[in-house]
Amino acid sequence: MWALTHVRIMDGTGLDIEDGGMLIDNGRIVDVSAHLQVPLHAEEVSGQGRLCLPGFIDAHSHIGLSTSGETLGNQDVNEATEAITADVRALDGINPQDPAIKEALAQGVTTAFVTMGSANVISGMGSVVHLWGETVEDMVIAPAAGMKAAMGENPIRVHGNLKHRPSSRPGVAAILREWLERARLYAQQSHIGYKDYDPRLEALAAVVRRDIPLRVHAHRADDILTAIRIGREFRINLVIDHGTEADLVIDQIKAAGVFVVTGPSFSARTKQELRHKGFHTPAALVKAKIVTAVASDHPVVPAEYLRLYAGLTMRQGLSFTEALSTITTAPAKILGMDDQLGQLKAGYRADFVLWKGNPLTDIQAEATAVYIAGQHVL
Numbered sequence: 001m002w003a004l005t006h007v008r009i010m011d012g013t014g015l016d017i018e019d020g021g022m023l024i025d026n027g028r029i030v031d032v033s034a035h036l037q038v039p040l041h042a043e044e045v046s047g048q049g050r051l052c053l054p055g056f057i058d059a060h061s062h063i064g065l066s067t068s069g070e071t072l073g074n075q076d077v078n079e080a081t082e083a084i085t086a087d088v089r090a091l092d093g094i095n096p097q098d099p100a101i102k103e104a105l106a107q108g109v110t111t112a113f114v115t116m117g118s119a120n121v122i123s124g125m126g127s128v129v130h131l132w133g134e135t136v137e138d139m140v141i142a143p144a145a146g147m148k149a150a151m152g153e154n155p156i157r158v159h160g161n162l163k164h165r166p167s168s169r170p171g172v173a174a175i176l177r178e179w180l181e182r183a184r185l186y187a188q189q190s191h192i193g194y195k196d197y198d199p200r201l202e203a204l205a206a207v208v209r210r211d212i213p214l215r216v217h218a219h220r221a222d223d224i225l226t227a228i229r230i231g232r233e234f235r236i237n238l239v240i241d242h243g244t245e246a247d248l249v250i251d252q253i254k255a256a257g258v259f260v261v262t263g264p265s266f267s268a269r270t271k272q273e274l275r276h277k278g279f280h281t282p283a284a285l286v287k288a289k290i291v292t293a294v295a296s297d298h299p300v301v302p303a304e305y306l307r308l309y310a311g312l313t314m315r316q317g318l319s320f321t322e323a324l325s326t327i328t329t330a331p332a333k334i335l336g337m338d339d340q341l342g343q344l345k346a347g348y349r350a351d352f353v354l355w356k357g358n359p360l361t362d363i364q365a366e367a368t369a370v371y372i373a374g375q376h377v378l
Contacts, residue, residue, distance in 0.1 A: 001025040002374075003038040007047030007354065011054050011344045012325030022052070024350045027373035032344055047354055050368060053324065054344055055110025055351035056310075058303050059261045059331035060215075060241050060295035063101055063112055063131070064094035068299065077117035079124065080158050083165060084179055087199035088124030090114050091143055094136050104303040105131045106378055108353040108367045111141070112303065113335055115241075118150035118217040119158040121166060121175045125203055126215065128335050130351075132377045145335055146215040146239065147207050149176060151223035153273050173226055180234045184208045213237040213336075215261075219244040219273035228256045239334055242297070245276045247284035259334045260285055262326075264297040266309050279309075282326060283316035291333050294326040311360035323360055350374035 005021035009032060021036030022029055038044050067074040076093035079085045094114055104112070115126030126146045133139035151172055160167030166175055183204035189196070206212045216227040219242050231238035240246060243260040246253060253260065262282040269277055285292040294310045296303040310327045314320065332342030340349050351372050357365030370378040 001030070001039065001041065002043040002045060003036060004045050004047055004052070005036060005038065007050055007052040009052045009344055010321075010324070011342075012321060012327075012329035013343055014321050015344060019049075022344065022350075022352075024374040027350055027375075029344065029346055029348050029350050031346055050354040050356060051358065052344065052352055052354055053108070053359070054328045054342055055353055055370070055372065056108045056306050056327040057293075057331035057335070057342060058104070058109055058112040058296050058298065058306055058327070059293035059334055060263065061112040061114055061298045061303055062117065063104065063298045063303050064096065064098045064114055064129075065090060065116075066299045067095045067098045068100040068103075078119035078158075079116070080119035083121045083155065083159050083175055084200055085116075085120050085124050086122045086147060086179070086201075086203040088116060089127070089143075090116050090124060091127045091129075091136055091140060094127075094129065094139070096133060096135060096139060100298060100303060101131050102378075104298070104306070105370055106367060107304040107307060108355070108359060108370065109303055109306050110351045110353070110370065110372050111331075111341060112298075113145060113331070115146065115215060116148045118148070118154040121149060121155050121172055122179060122200075122204070123148040123150065125212075128337065130372050132372050142335070142337065144206060144212055146213050147204065148215050148217070148241075149227075150217035151227055152218060152220055153271060154217065169223070169226070173230065176230055177233070179204060180208060180230070180236070184234065207236055208234060210235075210237050213239045213259075215239045215241050217241045221245040221248045224249055225252060228252060228258060231258070232256065241295075243285075244274055244281065247281045248276070250284065250288045250290065253285075253290055254288060259291040259293075259330075261293045261295050261331070261334060263295040263309060264301040265294070266301045266305070266312070267297075278316075279312045280316050283313045283318050286313070286318055286322050286326065291330050292326060293331040293334055295331075307359040307365075308363070314360065320358075320360060
């Protein structure tokens, strides 16, 4: 057990303790208080007046799958050989030695949802990992946290160019419906024999059982609405990833109760689907009370600058607390881990960072200490 004292404690819920402390034991926060009573047997570490924030959470990333500075043989984001690769697991491609992991950690990013890419209609299973550890087993928090699917331009371009389905938006939707229905029927079987076993349907069964969400890559408003329509048909949990035009269909998103992960809003408009891209989208969604995260989509834009992407939403009218929530409390909720990540609260994982300066508003802010599960890792 140890205590961190003399820090300003803030998180995305509005918590703001000017000179407070935290008690940490066995990787968890035990107490957060302005008048922390440090037990006699506990080591006390002074934060020297630094700002203490939760570790940032990147809600959509390919970090570790796309090893920084490496060639095609070490770029494992897409298994683009078939339109349906639901049995592929991002966890099996994460390289803990990717230099980008330590670079992101040094800028306060302690957790990421690492997902397959958008080349396929259904691309595979994503995982929640800490950005620290010698092996994937050291890093993993939730090995199966979301199934990646994609609407629109990417699967159409990849598979249409190969002269097989899909080559249109209706084709994408038809394939997605077909496989969700096959997974629904598969999940209803009480016994799966050897001849009937299908690893793709086995993985998709977790979606139709609502154990994990379908994480749908969708930029255009019509693609977002198609995803919502299909999600409603199959009564599955849905998260919209990217959501470039999500601010154009706010009422429909609210009515569906769908969460949105925006980004990479800092990148160039490299294709038609991105014409509407900007930080106005997450700002509008947050103001509409939609659970919204800001993500890097690393390596499209580097994960290490996640704090700056969140900070840019303040230029569009968000408060500091609202902006901070897009990389802490909101992604924790989207990942189904809001009972243990994203807040500085008793019972939560002790993932936090000490800052010299405000990381969302000060480009020169420095992370002076990074803690994961109560351990000083940087």
